[in-house]
Amino acid sequence: MKYLSLAIIVFLYGCAPKQEQAGTPPPQALPVISINAASVTTSLDYPASIEGKVNVEIRPQVDGYLDKIFVDEGAFVTAGKPLFKINEQPYREQLNSANAALHSAEASVINAQLEIDKLTPLVQNKVVSDIQLKTAKAAYSVAAANVEQAKAQVAAARINLGYTLIKAPVSGYIGRLPKKQGSLVSRTDPQALTNLSDVHEVLAYFSFGENDFISFKQQYPGNTLEEKLKSLPDVLLVLADNTVYQEKGRIDIIDGQFDKNTGAITVRAKFPNTKGLLRSGNTGKIRLSLKHNNALLVPQSATVEMQDKVFVYAVGKDNKVSKQPVTVGGKNGTDYLVTGGVKPGDRIVFSGLDHLHEGEEIHPEKLSNDNLNK
Template sequence: MKMRSFLMTCAGLGISAGLYSCKNQEAPKQEVQEPEVTVAQVHQTNGIVKNTYSAALEGVRNIEIRPQISGYLNNIYVDEGAYVNAGQLLFKIDDRPFQEQYRTAKAAVAVAEANVKNVKIDLDRKKELVENHIVSDLQVSQAMATYEGAQAALEQARAAASSAKINLDFCVIKAPVSGYVGRIPFRLGSLVSAASMEALTLITDINEVFGYFSMSESDFAAYQEWTATHSKRDSVTLVLANGSVYGKRGVIDAVTGQFDKNTGSIAIRTKFLNPKRELRAGNTGRIEIERHMEGILLVPIKSTIAVQDKIYAYVLGEGNKVKQALLEVVGKTAEDYYVKSGLSDGQTILTGGLGFVRADMVVKPKQAQ
């Protein structure tokens, strides 16, 4: 038993000595590896900033053709999609009721004219009689009033006849401008009226076309800054729906006075000449606006970090320590940002290994190939 207690005591002392020895043994220090990154310098250059906006085209004049009277369509002289000249006959409404109204009105004019003549004879006769004291002055005044009333009735009859003639002329509907005829929802025999919801057709003058698009507030601010030193009628390019570029350049023609509260954008109108009538109202496309920028920095997009709506780059500083720089981007290409501020000419930025880097970290730079 004594021997067993002695052995257990020795074993306990050995374990304690071992633990004390391990506790006092220093752990080997691990070397911190600096991340290896690629870097490159940025330099000032000139570039073209191109902004693209979806656009809808409309004719300079889109005129609804509506009847001024009610009646049945007797003739349709044009077809949908036809080109018509100003003054060309388009439709004819049954004019028989209006011809009768006009004849009645002309007859009323004739009756009124005869009545004026009759009353005038009576007035002249009483004027002669009053000089001989056969009739009184009161009778002459009454005759004068009757004559003036007859004249007024004549003017009223003439106005009614003119109105009837206008309504008769409204039976023939002509093109007010030259352009293309739109859809015609009515057919021969259809009853039409000025109160109809649908127009007879729409004529679009497309010798010139308007292109409407919207610009964001930031883009509009850049556009205003640009136009402060350049022509406000700088030409724009129209890219059609099939990707082809329209042969004639347009100009910015008008800008609305306020931003849309819901979209935060402002509507802009451009104008394009269309002598060959290649463009039609209702076409869609894209408006491209180019701005030539001088003294900008070209920064690869892959060398930047996007945080919400801000763009950052890592700049290599003294002692290979990196700093984060906020960039003011004024445009971009497929591979590069055009940077106006945030960097200076000749600065070195990180172009690779950004995923392993944080601000104020020391890195091991390697020149990009």
């Protein structure tokens, strides 16, 4: 009887409904976005060095002691303003000596002409031989040549005297003044008296690599490089403190050849500088805008980087994810500009990528544009 009761209990337990065993957890719900094509404008920054439109080294053209300095460092001067005065006394004496030599030469011409005038009637009357008149005329030619030479020496002495006053060849800002009053200056000095920069307009020089140059030629319309330059949009200048210079510039020149050492080609952009905020020697970055038609934008938050490659998690029709490499062609704000690896209409996981695995099934949640833009 005892065994019969135990058998009944076992039978009833076997017939009773079994409790559900712990199964596979449900797919995790993750936000998913669709990739769409759009026209966007991206920007690329290139390191640049800034120079004034005209940068002039002011050097002495005669030797001597520096008598006066009329300007101070950093001052703005107009073209023709005196900058330096070299002791002129030796050069004034040279001019006086040259003038004296000219007067002597002119007197010799007069004497030679008098000799010709004296001999001419005598030769005509056959009182003296013709050879004496020819000799007198030759002496006159020599005296006349000496006058021309003396005039050239006077002009050279006057020029050298003028060089003792050094004037500004252009309007601009004065640089450092390494020489002080009383210093001996020379044409052979390795260091200039100062530098003068005309910065009412500045030139920013930067470089394109070969790939950038090829992309540049393909990006903008025009059959020639000159036509492409005319179609370029304005460029921005980002200063060293990352602020954007208030005036826009234009790219006007691209160098004729690549540098063999760097593999880059020099490009020049021109900026107005009416307020004089920029000076020669400033550095910054040229920001060049590029327009992309039918571009694919992928939020950077929807990507992962591994070994210098960028990946997204593509969502298939069965809601399973696969890690897909993409080609990044640039940035637009917080988005990557993707040129390969995905196509319009593809779905990718927007966030929560850290715990995803290849082939994992998810429960996609469509992300609204409002949440996407946050």
